[in-house]
Amino acid sequence: MARECSANLCTCCTSFITSTGLVILFLWLTLRTQQPKCFLQSLYLPSLNKTITSNHEHSNNTVIFKLKLINTNKDKGVLYHTVHLTFALLLDANTTRPLANTTLEAFYQGHGRTTQKWSSAEAHGGGVNSTVNGTVFLRVDFATRVNYKIMLFYSKRHRLSGGANVEVNVSSGEKLDPKGIRLGSEAAPLRLRWIALSTFLVSLCFYMTY
CATH class of the missing domain: 2.60.40 (Immunoglobulin-like)
Known part of the structure; x- marks a missing residue:
């Protein structure tokens, strides 16, 4: 049971890191001028x-x-x-x-x-x-x-x-x-404060979900 929870946690963390990275990359490409x-x-x-x-x-x-x-x-x-x-x-x-x-x-x-x-x-x-x-x-x-x-x-x-x-x-x-x-x-x-804000919101949604 403990191993299953640990595996699920690792999967969630990996998904979160990957999703956050993709969001940051997308926003950087969008806001870059x-x-x-x-x-x-x-x-x-x-x-x-x-x-x-x-x-x-x-x-x-x-x-x-x-x-x-x-x-x-x-x-x-x-x-x-x-x-x-x-x-x-x-x-x-x-x-x-x-x-x-x-x-x-x-x-x-x-x-x-x-x-x-x-x-x-x-x-x-x-x-x-x-x-x-x-x-x-x-x-x-x-x-x-x-x-x-x-x-x-x-x-x-x-x-x-x-x-x-x-x-x-x-x-x-x-x-x-x-x-x-x-x-x-x-x-x-162009300042990247919007990227930082978006990353924070993604993190907040992750913790509220899990």
Whole structure:
């Protein structure tokens, strides 16, 4: 009788450990998120386009750009809050001067989707009037907060930000690199408190049953 009870107890413990492990694995796969990727696809400074400026008395100090945002999560949507962008002119290797800033309105991005946003900003502070060794470099930074949509619920807000130095053609005003430039991003990892809570509930149900 004692051996039978011991065997049943071992079976129950094994089943509990296995079930708990599977629940934790499922929740980890469900709640695990990957931060979106942001690329600067296009950048154009009309004031540097010599063809235009040679035929007009007043230069256009607008900064025209296109961003590409990629949601790498195949089963989670991303809600972007206001996206803040800043552009600065590199005066030397360690010094920058603010050039322009703008914002993009909040938007939602579906599972595994790619979104492209055209926008512009008005340059100030003298415009682009400085070069580094005959080359124009801009520092482009972005910052926003995102919520991940997991099933029917949204996670807490997470900060997403990054930037890169962009080389601009001094004759055409377009960025030299024809490919999209990754604006390095960082985001706080999604906390796993829900996994801990779920594990506790599974354990509680087990003890109430047995």
